[in-house]
Amino acid sequence: MRALTALLGLGFALALAAPAHAALSEDDLSGVALRPAADALIPADIPFADEDGRHLALGDVMSERATLLILADYNCRTICGPILATAEAAIRGSGLVVGRDFNLVVIGIDPTESRADAVAMKTAQFGDDPGLAAAHFLDGDAAAIERLSSAIGYHARYDAHARQYAHPTDLLVLTPDRRVSRLLPGLAVSGDELRFALVEAGDGFVGSLIDRMHVLCYGLDPAYGVYNASVRAALIGGGGATLALVGVMAAIAQRRRKRLIGEGG
16 A cells, blocks of 8 residues: 555656756766676675664674665655555565564665664655664665775766666665675566565576666756656556556656647748
């Protein structure tokens, strides 16, 4: 239910938003991707801080069991919220318990974000759910984020004009020794799929990385002023209510296209 609410909220937010003037071009966005090497290993000593202000290394929160890693923009205005809501629903459907069966780690990709931003997103998405209390929401400086990004082949771009990141939406599943085992679709992962990936990774098996459709958290296509078609396609898989949401997005896209044509004339 929380995932559906988040998706509907996204639709209304887009409906009310002013026309976007994205600064990133299609060429810029072509480099936004998550491409980990087959044996990608995250260093244990990368320093971060958690939502309680404790300074720690990634190895401290990614040990002993498999890890579900989510990279997010804590001040995102597009689909980071729905991604976390989808992950929450998948966790519930998996039958696994955070902190007992696997680690859940969310890391902010914006080095200017603070502990308060991490706390705000955790509260907004997970509330006071005791089943998710063991999730770690981390923030770090630019050097830490760069080291992590380099280790897993994560490439994001910042749009200074829109003050938001274009970044991949895939989730990463890691083995207990912090090797990338699987990539999962952030907007379409199911409980069964998540359970299989975590159990597989927990046994130390590194599976094949599936080359999925690339979905970006950015919103509007900078060339045409319409909602990113790959995001629409991903959301279609969410059921009838999400189809209605896509209809709202299509109407917004058509209105913006007409406005752009009018301005061009």
